[in-house]
Each structure stands twice: as C-alpha cells, then as structure tokens.
Amino acid sequence: MSSSDARLTLITRPGCHLCEDAKAALDRVVAVTGDRWLEKDVTDDIELEREYGDRLPVVLLDGKEHGYWRVEEDRLLRDLTTPQL
Secondary structure, X not given: OOHHHOOEEEEEOOOOHHHHHHHXXXXXXXXXXXXXXXXXXXXXXXXXXXXXXXXXXXXXXOOEEEEEOOOXXXXXXXHHHXXXX
C-alpha cells in the first residue's frame, strides 16, 4: 500500500503537543482497521497553513476534514469501517 492509498491525513506542525496526541490516537485506530495515515506539516505548505494553521492538528478522512484539535477515536473508527453509500 503506498502513501497515496492512505485514507487518513494528519495536518501538523513541529512543537504541537496536541499533534503528538493525535498521532498516537491515529496509530490506535489504524491498528484496528489496517488503514494507513500520513502526516503533512503546515510549515512545508503555505496553503495548508492558511487553511488549517489556527486549529491544528486536523484529521482529513478521504481528503475531507473529519476533525481538529482532538481525535474522536470512536467516531473515526466508525467512519472508517462503515461502508460508504
């Protein structure tokens, strides 16, 4: 599975303590689902900084914002495992 197959993206920045918590939460979720996640640092992308910089970390599921600041693990797990209509 390549990084392009990852359904989850975590938008972060260095020194963000909530980002570290979010990484651990995503690791727990994908341990159950078998999915992958990738990290994008806003300091590497001005557009990401403009869009998400004031509410990091941000979780994207299939390219759409799923949540920010705290990962709602139960909700994310449900959304990853529920078939899309």
